[in-house]
Every structure is written in structure tokens, then in C-alpha cells.
Amino acid sequence: MNITTLMREAISNLLSNKVRSLLTMLGIFIGVGAVIAMMSVGLGAKDSISSQMSQLGADSLYVYPGNFSESVRNIGTVTTEDAAALAELKSIDSISPTISGQQVSISRAGKKTSSLNVTGVTPTFQAIENYTMASGRFFTQDDLDRNDLVTVIGSEVGALFFETGENPIGQTLRINGQPYEIIGVFTKKGAGGMGGTSVDQGIYLPLTTAYNRLFTRLKGTLNQIVLKTKSGYTSQQAVDDAKALMRERHNILEGKPDDFSVVNLQEMVTAMNSVMSTFVLFLGGVAGISLLVGGIGIMNIMLVTVTERTREIGLRKALGAKNRDIQVQFLVESSVLSMLGGILGIIFGYLLAFGIAALASNAGTKIVPAVNLLIIIGTTLFSIGIGLFFGIYPASRAAKLDPVIALRTE
Amino acid sequence: MSEKNGKNVIHTEHLKKYYVMGDIEVRALHDISLDVNYGEFAAIMGPSGSGKSTLMNILGCLDRPTDGLYMLDGTDVSEMDDSQLAEVRNQKIGFVFQSFNLLPRSSALNNVLMPLLYSKNKANAKERAEAVLEMVGLGSRMKHKPKELSGGQQQRVAVARALVNDPEIIMADEPTGNLDSKSGREIMELLIKLNQEQGKTIIIVTHDPRIGNQIPRVINVFDGMLAVNGENTIHTGWSMPGNASENKNEAGSDSALETESADGTSNGNDDVASERDGLGGAADALAAAFKNGAANNGKEEKPTEESSSTGKEAGE
Numbered sequence: 001m002n003i004t005t006l007m008r009e010a011i012s013n014l015l016s017n018k019v020r021s022l023l024t025m026l027g028i029f030i031g032v033g034a035v036i037a038m039m040s041v042g043l044g045a046k047d048s049i050s051s052q053m054s055q056l057g058a059d060s061l062y063v064y065p066g067n068f069s070e071s072v073r074n075i076g077t078v079t080t081e082d083a084a085a086l087a088e089l090k091s092i093d094s095i096s097p098t099i100s101g102q103q104v105s106i107s108r109a110g111k112k113t114s115s116l117n118v119t120g121v122t123p124t125f126q127a128i129e130n131y132t133m134a135s136g137r138f139f140t141q142d143d144l145d146r147n148d149l150v151t152v153i154g155s156e157v158g159a160l161f162f163e164t165g166e167n168p169i170g171q172t173l174r175i176n177g178q179p180y181e182i183i184g185v186f187t188k189k190g191a192g193g194m195g196g197t198s199v200d201q202g203i204y205l206p207l208t209t210a211y212n213r214l215f216t217r218l219k220g221t222l223n224q225i226v227l228k229t230k231s232g233y234t235s236q237q238a239v240d241d242a243k244a245l246m247r248e249r250h251n252i253l254e255g256k257p258d259d260f261s262v263v264n265l266q267e268m269v270t271a272m273n274s275v276m277s278t279f280v281l282f283l284g285g286v287a288g289i290s291l292l293v294g295g296i297g298i299m300n301i302m303l304v305t306v307t308e309r310t311r312e313i314g315l316r317k318a319l320g321a322k323n324r325d326i327q328v329q330f331l332v333e334s335s336v337l338s339m340l341g342g343i344l345g346i347i348f349g350y351l352l353a354f355g356i357a358a359l360a361s362n363a364g365t366k367i368v369p370a371v372n373l374l375i376i377i378g379t380t381l382f383s384i385g386i387g388l389f390f391g392i393y394p395a396s397r398a399a400k401l402d403p404v405i406a407l408r409t410e
Numbered sequence: 411m412s413e414k415n416g417k418n419v420i421h422t423e424h425l426k427k428y429y430v431m432g433d434i435e436v437r438a439l440h441d442i443s444l445d446v447n448y449g450e451f452a453a454i455m456g457p458s459g460s461g462k463s464t465l466m467n468i469l470g471c472l473d474r475p476t477d478g479l480y481m482l483d484g485t486d487v488s489e490m491d492d493s494q495l496a497e498v499r500n501q502k503i504g505f506v507f508q509s510f511n512l513l514p515r516s517s518a519l520n521n522v523l524m525p526l527l528y529s530k531n532k533a534n535a536k537e538r539a540e541a542v543l544e545m546v547g548l549g550s551r552m553k554h555k556p557k558e559l560s561g562g563q564q565q566r567v568a569v570a571r572a573l574v575n576d577p578e579i580i581m582a583d584e585p586t587g588n589l590d591s592k593s594g595r596e597i598m599e600l601l602i603k604l605n606q607e608q609g610k611t612i613i614i615v616t617h618d619p620r621i622g623n624q625i626p627r628v629i630n631v632f633d634g635m636l637a638v639n640g641e642n643t644i645h646t647g648w649s650m651p652g653n654a655s656e657n658k659n660e661a662g663s664d665s666a667l668e669t670e671s672a673d674g675t676s677n678g679n680d681d682v683a684s685e686r687d688g689l690g691g692a693a694d695a696l697a698a699a700f701k702n703g704a705a706n707n708g709k710e711e712k713p714t715e716e717s718s719s720t721g722k723e724a725g726e
Contacts, residue, residue, distance in 0.1 A: 320500020
């Protein structure tokens with residue numbers, strides 16, 4: 001018997017008992033649907049996190065004051081001198097030191113006032129953070145040298161203070177009461193980056209201006225230094241160099257914990273990815289249990305079918321069907337059943353995933369469900385496999401029937 | 411009989427079939443040695459529990475004998491495994507069942523095609539299936555499902571299915587048992603036609619003495635053994651109800667079946683035994699029945715047994 005004949009017969013047999021076939025499929029349908037929905041939402045979330053991270057630049061290191069993993073008695077400060085020293089390291093290409101303050105009052109003459117984050121940056125900031133300008137320009141060293149009262153704003157800040165069509169460039173914003181001329185607006189970047197507000201909501205000043213006008217009491221300290229690894233060096237080498245230098249500069253004795261942190265973004269991406277992958281697999285595994293239950297349902301129904309069709313099996317054997325033919329016939333039937341359940345489940349799963357993604361997007365988290373051909377093919381094959389596996393026992397029961405007895409059965 | 415092996419489509423020696431039920435050994439068949447020639451038309455008869463179904467199952471390669479030799483078409487099938495037997499059934503044997511055993515959801519054509527699904531010879535499958543359906547007179551009903559056909563038509567589909575692989579033997583287990591007498595007669599006529607025109611060996615199992623009586627060779631089974639000639643009154647008995655039907659014939663019914671039976675009586679009276687051999691005898695008897703049945707109608711048979719006295723009376 002060729003496979004098309006077998007498939008046709010299997011489908012016609014399944015159609016002859018539609019309600020039962022549908023109910024049997026339901027187990028696989030729900031199982032596959034759940035697996036697909038979990039996987040695609042999970043992978044979508046993972047993708048969106050890692051793409052955000054890679055926008056930050058995977059070869060970036062972050063130096064922060066304080067220690068995230070160990071308690072230190074005196075939280076050290078990271079200073080502009082530290083930054084200058086780090087910039088001299090042979091494994092470091094460029095650095096971007098920043099100081100930021102939260103809830104700074106921002107206003108525009110005659111308009112409303114908002115509290116926003118203000119960050120003091122150097123000209124390297126734009127390149128290292130990989131931001132582009134929607135209009136205007138970024139700071140130059142001259143702006144820093146002159147302590148100019150200029151600012152670059154994020155796109156949402158622009159939208160907050162200016163009407164659509166109004167050009168913010170050259171306009172004045174009051175930051176803590178002082179007038180700053182807007183010289184540039186960043187391109188909209190979308191969802192927030194790592195652990196902070198999005199660049200879209202940020203207001204940036206030259207580092208020197210920030211020290212002299214805004215954060216006068218924090219002069220010389222930094223919230224963060226972003227280091228770009230020089231090509232030819234691994235980020236781990238750069239981390240080691242930076243740590244050694246910082247320990248030396250901060251006079252930390254051997255055996256004592258660091259009073260600063262060096263974070264390797266690449267490492268974080270890898271760690272995050274592996275956590276997410278484990279999570280997605282775990283979700284898939286939980287959903288997979290329902291596939292198992294669906295498979296048992298298929299076995300159950302196939303056993304009933306074999307009993308019901310004992311006479312037909314006897315007839316087929318009398319007409320020359322070998323045990324193998326009968327076995328294959330029932331295996332094809334159970335696999336077709338689970339394959340159809342699986343295909344419907346895949347469709348259902350993706351509908352579910354896009355539904356969840358739409359809800360998440362409404363709630364502010366943008367997730368694009370991952371439609372992965374490999375997962376689709378894999379799930380289809382897996383559901384066929386389930387049908388095959390759970391069909392083996394009923395099919396071999398059918399195959400072993402004695403034709404004489406089977407023909408006698410009413 | 412061994413010298414006839416080349417000629418006999420069925421040759422068995424000391425066939426035994428024992429079942430063990432609990433502690434008791436049931437001897438369903440005990441020492442059956444028989445031969446059936448190519449082109450023979452034979453009936454297996456016997457009361458319930460006599461072992462005739464078991465014999466049929468073994469002859470039909472659905473079952474294996476516990477002991478003994480079974481040569482089918484020159485091949486020893488008594489030691490074959492399941493899948494070899496399946497192949498033998500597929501190629502050499504066509505089954506017709508009492509309850510038709512058609513697949514209800516398949517068309518007549520697809521039902522007939524079924525044996526070809528399991529056959530190595532799939533060439534022109536559809537044409538062959540259509541040809542046999544034409545032959546059984548259902549050319550116009552190929553697309554009909556079994557439930558859209560009458561019982562007689564369903565059984566003809568079953569006969570077509572038995573024929574489609576061009577088997578050596580057709581085994582019919584009570585082929586008329588679920589049919590009214592008219593349809594039953596049509597099926598018998600069809601089987602006779604297959605025997606006469608295509609030379610198919612036909613073995614039917616039947617309870618119906620009217621059918622048994624019209625068939626040139628009757629294999630009687632009692633208690634798992636072949637009935638011995640002299641002991642078995644049924645051997646000669648088949649002629650007498652034929653005489654009775656002869657009278658009915660005169661009373662207006664002139665179906666071929668009945669005519670044939672009457673004639674079988676006249677031609678084969680000396681030959682009627684469970685071991686009646688020879689293609690000539692059986693075929694001649696049937697052929698003669700078709701040719702000159704009417705001419706022989708008046709011929710009286712002297713009953714040889716008391717049991718046929720009713721027939722005698724009826725004849726007289």
C-alpha cells in the first residue's frame with residue numbers, strides 16, 4: 001500500500017467519526033498550541049531583550065561605583081581621574097563617562113514643567129551609545145571647554161515641550177531655572193534600554209556644564225563609565241585590565257572586595273540569553289506534558305477503534321493483508337490524527353502568541369512573537385511522532401489479531 | 411493420491427487441528443486427507459460443530475493445521491508463517507463470506523480494489539476491478555456504496571472482490587446464507603458460471619441441502635473427519651431433493667440452478683461420493699445440466715436409501 005492510499009483511507013476513517021476524531025485531536029491541539037504560544041512569546045521576549053542589549057554594543061564594559069555582588073563598607077566613588085586613567089589602558093578604545101541626576105525640573109517659557117533625568121556627557125557618548133541625531137548636532141569638545149549652556153534632548157522630550165511641526169533646535173529649555181539652548185534631538189530609539197529610562201526621555205548636557213551648573217556638589221564624580229574594548233582584545237581582557245587599574249587607584253588591599261563594579265555587557269547578554277532559553281524550555285516542557293496527555297488520549301481511542309474494526313481487520317487479512325500492512329494502516333491513522341491536531345495547534349498557538357503580544361504591547365512592553373520555521377517543522381514532526389509512538393500498541397494489537405477469530409467477531 | 415499432486419489444486423494428508431481449551435484437547439479436525447482438482451466445484455457440508463469451518467479456514471490458509479500436510483497449487487503451505495500465508499491468500503484464494511464483509515464507506519469499486527492494495531501485481535488495478543465488476547453485472551453501480559446496493563448486489567461485489575486477483579480457488583462460506591432465495595440463486599449461478607466458463611476451482615461451505623444437492627461433489631465432514639461413503643446417507647441424499655425440485659420445475663419454476671441440480675442427479679448417481687475425483691466428472695455434470703437439463707427432467711432415479719423416500723414420493 002502506498003502512502004497516499006494509506007493517508008486517504010486514514011482520513012476517510014477519521015472523517016467517519018468526526019466528533020470523536022476532533023475530541024481526540026483536542027489533546028494534541030491544546031498541547032501543541034501551548035508549546036507554540038509559550039515558545040514564540042518566550043523567544044520573542046528574548047529576542048527583544050537581546051536586540052536592545054546589542055543596540056548598546058556588545059563590546060561595551062560598564063564601570064559603576066559600588067559593588068553589586070558583595071557588600072563593601074565604603075562605597076567608593078568613580079571619578080573623572082579614574083576615567084582618564086581607564087582611557088589610557090591599552091585594551092580600551094574609548095570611554096564615555098557620565099553623571100546623571102533624576103527628577104530635575106525642566107520647563108519651557110510659558111509652558112508646563114516636568115521632572116526628568118538629566119545626564120552630563122562627553123562628546124564620545126553619542127558614538128559609544130550608538131545614538132543618531134534626528135536633527136541638530138551633538139556636543140563637541142568646544143562645548144565642554146566653554147561650559148556652554150546647550151542641551152541635546154530625546155525625541156519624547158521634544159514631543160513633550162514642542163508642538164508637532166515646531167522645530168526645537170535653537171529654542172530654549174529651562175533646566176533647574178537656567179536657560180539652555182537646544183542644539184540637537186536624538187532619533188527615536190524605542191523601548192527602554194538596560195535598567196534605565198530610554199534615551200527618548202533623556203536630557204543631555206556637556207559634562208563640564210553639568211558639573212558647574214547642575215551637579216556642583218558632585219563635581220568630579222561619575223555615575224557610570226562606558227568603556228569600548230579595543231579591537232584585538234577580548235572583553236574579558238578589558239574587564240581584567242580595568243579591574244586591576246581601579247583596584248590600584250582605589251588602594252584596595254588584596255583579598256578585599258572591589259568598591260566599584262565592572263560589567264561586561266557581552267557576559268550579561270550571554271547570561272540573560274541562557275536564562276531566557278532555560279525559561280522558554282521550561283515553559284515548553286510544561287506545555288509538552290499536555291502533549292503527552294494528548295498522546296495517551298490517542299492511544300485510548302485507537303484501542304477502541306481497533307476493537308470496533310476487528311472484523312474489518314479480519315477481512316483485510318483474509319484478502320492478503322500482512323500483519324505489517326495492518327500495523328502500518330493503524331499507525332498512519334494515529335499519526336494523521338495527531339498531525340492534524342498538531343497543525344491546527346500550531347495555528348492556534350501562533351494566534352494565541354500574537355494575542356499575548358498585542359496585550360503586552362498595549363501594556364507598554366513590545367514583544368514580537370518569534371515565528372520560527374524550525375519550531376513549526378519540529379512541532380509537526382513531534383506531533384506525528386506522538387501519534388506514531390502512542391499508535392504502536394494499538395496497531396500491534398490490531399496486527400496480531402487472528403484472522404479466523406477476527407472474522408467471526410460481530 | 412500422492413501421484414496426483416501435480417494435478418490437484420488442493421492436496422491434504424492427515425490434516426489435524428487440535429485446540430486446547432483448559433485441560434481438554436478439542437479435536438476440531440482429525441485426519442483429513444482429501445484432494446480437490448483444478449476446476450472442481452465442491453461443497454463442504456456438515457452439521458454445526460462438525461469442523462467444516464475449521465477445514466475451510468485451513469484450506470483458505472487463514473489458519474494452520476496442527477499436524478499434517480497441505481499442498482496448495484503444488485506448494486506446501488502447512489508450515490508457512492503469517493506473512494507467507496497472507497501472500498498465498500492474496501494470490502491464490504478469493505473469499506466470499508456469508509455476511510459479504512464489504513467496507514461500508516467504500517464504493518463497490520474500492521471494495522473490489524482492496525485485495526490489490528496488498529498485492530504485488532498492481533498493474534491496471536482500476537481496469538481489472540472494473541472488468542470483474544462488469545463481469546458480475548454491476549458495471550453500472552461501481553460508485554455505489556454497499557448500503558446503496560441490495561444484498562444480492564453486495565454479494566456480487568464480494569464475488570468480484572474475490573476474483574480481482576485472478577485466484578486459483580474461490581472459497582465461499584455460506585455465500586447465500588444471508589440472501590433471499592432469488593438472490594441466493596443468482597449468486598449460485600454466478601459461481602457456477604465462474605466454474606464453467608473460467609475454470610475456477612470453487613469450494614463452498616453450506617448448510618443448505620438444496621445447494622449441496624446440486625453440486626457435483628460434496629465433502630462431508632462429521633466430528634472433524636471426512637464421512638465415509640457407505641456410512642453417510644447424505645451422499646446419495648443430494649439427488650432426491652433434486653427430484654423434488656424437478657417436480658417444482660414442472661410446476662412452473664425453471665431456474666437454471668434447479669434444472670442443473672436435477673441433471674446432476676442423473677449424470678452423477680454412480681459418482682456421488684465425498685471423494686469423487688476428476689475434473690471431467692464434475693464439469694461434465696454441470697455442463698450437461700446446462701445443455702440438456704430439460705430433456706432429462708422426466709428421468710426417474712431409483713432411490714437407494716430410505717432417507718430419500720420423501721423425495722421418491724415426491725418424484726412419483
